[in-house]
Amino acid sequence: MLSFIARRLAVAIPTLLILVVLSFVLMYAAPGGPFNSERPLPPAVLANIEAKYGLDQPFWKQIANYVVGVVTQFDFGPSFQYKDRSVNDIIAQGFPVTLTYGAWSFVVAAVVGISLGAAAAIKQNSWLDYMAVGFTIGAQVLPNFVMAPILVLIFTLWLGWLPGGGWNGGQWENLILPVIALSTSYMASIARITRSSMLEVLNTNFIRTAQAKGLSPSRVIFRHALKPAMLPVLSYLGPTFVFMITGSVVIDIFFSTGGIGRFFVDSAFNRDYSVIMGITILVGSMTILFNLLVDVLYAWIDPKIRY
Amino acid sequence: MLPHAKDVESVGEAVQLAEVQGRSLWADARTRFFRNKAAVFGLILLVCVAIFAIFGGFFTQYERDVVDFSLMGANAYKGVPSFETGHYFGTDASGRDLYARIVQGTAISIMVGVVGATVAVIVGTLYGATAGYFGGRVDGIMMRTVDVLMSIPFMFVLILMLVIFGRSMFMLFLGIGLISWLDMARIARGQTLTIKNKEFVEVAHAIGVHPLKIILRHIVPNLLGIVAVYATLLVPQLIIFESFISFLGLGVQEPNTSLGALLSEGASNMFNGTIWQLQFPLIAFVFTIFAFFFVGDGLRDALDPKDR
Numbered sequence: 001m002l003s004f005i006a007r008r009l010a011v012a013i014p015t016l017l018i019l020v021v022l023s024f025v026l027m028y029a030a031p032g033g034p035f036n037s038e039r040p041l042p043p044a045v046l047a048n049i050e051a052k053y054g055l056d057q058p059f060w061k062q063i064a065n066y067v068v069g070v071v072t073q074f075d076f077g078p079s080f081q082y083k084d085r086s087v088n089d090i091i092a093q094g095f096p097v098t099l100t101y102g103a104w105s106f107v108v109a110a111v112v113g114i115s116l117g118a119a120a121a122i123k124q125n126s127w128l129d130y131m132a133v134g135f136t137i138g139a140q141v142l143p144n145f146v147m148a149p150i151l152v153l154i155f156t157l158w159l160g161w162l163p164g165g166g167w168n169g170g171q172w173e174n175l176i177l178p179v180i181a182l183s184t185s186y187m188a189s190i191a192r193i194t195r196s197s198m199l200e201v202l203n204t205n206f207i208r209t210a211q212a213k214g215l216s217p218s219r220v221i222f223r224h225a226l227k228p229a230m231l232p233v234l235s236y237l238g239p240t241f242v243f244m245i246t247g248s249v250v251i252d253i254f255f256s257t258g259g260i261g262r263f264f265v266d267s268a269f270n271r272d273y274s275v276i277m278g279i280t281i282l283v284g285s286m287t288i289l290f291n292l293l294v295d296v297l298y299a300w301i302d303p304k305i306r307y
Numbered sequence: 308m309l310p311h312a313k314d315v316e317s318v319g320e321a322v323q324l325a326e327v328q329g330r331s332l333w334a335d336a337r338t339r340f341f342r343n344k345a346a347v348f349g350l351i352l353l354v355c356v357a358i359f360a361i362f363g364g365f366f367t368q369y370e371r372d373v374v375d376f377s378l379m380g381a382n383a384y385k386g387v388p389s390f391e392t393g394h395y396f397g398t399d400a401s402g403r404d405l406y407a408r409i410v411q412g413t414a415i416s417i418m419v420g421v422v423g424a425t426v427a428v429i430v431g432t433l434y435g436a437t438a439g440y441f442g443g444r445v446d447g448i449m450m451r452t453v454d455v456l457m458s459i460p461f462m463f464v465l466i467l468m469l470v471i472f473g474r475s476m477f478m479l480f481l482g483i484g485l486i487s488w489l490d491m492a493r494i495a496r497g498q499t500l501t502i503k504n505k506e507f508v509e510v511a512h513a514i515g516v517h518p519l520k521i522i523l524r525h526i527v528p529n530l531l532g533i534v535a536v537y538a539t540l541l542v543p544q545l546i547i548f549e550s551f552i553s554f555l556g557l558g559v560q561e562p563n564t565s566l567g568a569l570l571s572e573g574a575s576n577m578f579n580g581t582i583w584q585l586q587f588p589l590i591a592f593v594f595t596i597f598a599f600f601f602v603g604d605g606l607r608d609a610l611d612p613k614d615r
Contacts, residue, residue: 015455023464026471141596143547145554145567149574149585157577246462249555254574264463265555268470276470280463288458 001299008295012288019284020070024063027273053078076278081270087278090263094252095282097167098259101178101251102244109183109190109244110237116187117194118229121202122221132191139188144247147181148254165256178251186240193236198229231302238294242287332532336609346605353598356591360414368393369404371411372562388583397583400576405584408564409591415559416566416595419483419549420542426484428538431491432530436522438492439499446496453492461486462551469557479558483545494537495530502529532610539603543596550592566592 076087120132156164252261267275388397396405438449465482550567552558559565573585
């Protein structure tokens with residue numbers, strides 16, 4: 001097991017480095033620097049500014065400084081647009097918000113999706129099953145950017161029950177709509193995967209044996225069926241978590257929740273490269289870490305995996 | 308007891324008949340596909356959406372990018388959908404005909420999806436088949452590369468690229484092409500691993516056929532079933548992906564438009580009483596995605612050897 005984790009880490013760390021280098025090279029290759037504006041600065045001023053941000057140094061020195069800063073001190077450097085803030089400040093401000101509703105959405109999608117899928121499989125061809133299947137088919141055309149306007153239209157504009165935006169320190173009224181918008185389509189995917197995998201497991205011989213020896217239905221399901229049925233779901237949870245963080249771009253813009261998504265898109269329009277890179281690298285490392293975690297869990301649950 | 312000559316003859320006839328009626332894999336799949344109501348519904352829907360996207364422009368007198376200044380800013384009461392004015396779906400905040408814009412938006416969204424899926428089919432299939440066929444170290448290096456690329460959050464990298472190299476259709480296509488083939492490569496490789504141990508590949512290898520020719524002539528045709536299914540299901544995913552980018556305003560740029568951009572416009576004008584700006588793009592989006600998903604699911608059920 002340890003060697004398996006070590007080998008996975010051996011892949012994960014170079015991947016992260018590739019990501020850092022790739023985004024740096026992309027930034028370096030950009031035509032025009034971050035300080036080229038409509039009204040060109042005097043060359044002396046431009047040279048001074050570039051010296052301040054270290055942009056006058058040769059490429060290898062810049063990239064080495066950047067990589068060393070990121071790796072040793074998690075320092076993503078200063079923002080090119082906000083003079084008094086570093087990328088770290090911006091992340092520290094936005095990331096907790098993103099993580100809050102992202103984690104809620106993840107939990108809601110996983111718990112509701114798995115329960116719905118498992119219940120549908122156990123009561124196959126019942127009204128519950130048909131409802132679950134109908135939901136999974138319907139929800140696949142409702143990604144977050146479609147759900148968000150629909151929800152606001154219904155619950156804010158027509159019913160007036162919930163606020164259509166704002167964060168307000170993470171009050172539950174402000175959390176509900178973003179969480180539903182973010183989780184619906186993944187909830188549907190998780191339910192669909194759970195249902196088909198559960199159906200497959202329920203038809204196997206060891207479940208028939210468990211039933212034949214007189215175990216109660218709940219014991220058969222929780223003790224024997226659920227664990228193997230979870231394997232395909234587990235491998236889908238890794239990407240799901242990443243989508244939750246990616247989806248924050250839409251949620252932050254639409255609901256003005258103030259997470260990193262907002263800063264990401266703003267800096268995309270302002271060509272604030274260091275912020276874009278910082279957030280890309282942050283999300284990338286979370287992706288890689290989470291995939292690693294899922295792989296380890298997978299290997300731990302499934303004894304057939306050779307590691 | 309020996310069988311009667313007559314029986315033998317009739318058996319022979321039966322065998323001959325059976326041979327005449329022999330069905331290919333694809334004919335078989337076609338029968339199964341058309342027996343599936345949801346799939347046929349999806350196909351009809353898809354044809355309708357395609358006709359709308361291609362020929363829809365002929366049914367309106369308005370151009371998608373002509374601004375009607377008399378309606379600008381007044382579309383909440385003057386730009387209401389109606390058949391009398393010819394603005395079937397109303398107008399947007401700049402007084403442009405929404406029907407014409409949705410026709411173009413649907414066309415661009417479908418184009419993005421289809422182009423991305425085509426890239427995925429060509430690059431992904433060849434890449435996966437090559438890795439799977441050669442196996443060993445080649446396979447290891449090729450598939451580790453895919454693993455590494457897959458664990459990069461491409462949504463963010465694509466946005467980074469769109470920012471740095473400018474927001475254009477070409478960059479959008481390039482970005483989508485860059486990611487779309489990864490899953491396909493994995494699927495094609497997995498399938499190749501089982502195909503390459505079949506006798507016909509062994510025979511081809513034994514009589515000295517060039518590996519490249521084996522891959523192109525003997526392996527790739529046998530991958531087509533699963534590739535077709537996956538490509539059909541990839542199209543709606545790519546449309547959603549593109550809409551996501553366009554929703555943020557980073558994808559397709561004015562005066563062109565796509566479903567994501569239209570949805571975003573509709574969503575931001577929701578409180579101005581112009582609900583049709585959200586409603587009609589939403590319907591177009593839902594129909595398009597549903598059509599592709601139903602056809603893809605139908606194809607999977609028709610071609611999946613598991614259920615036979």
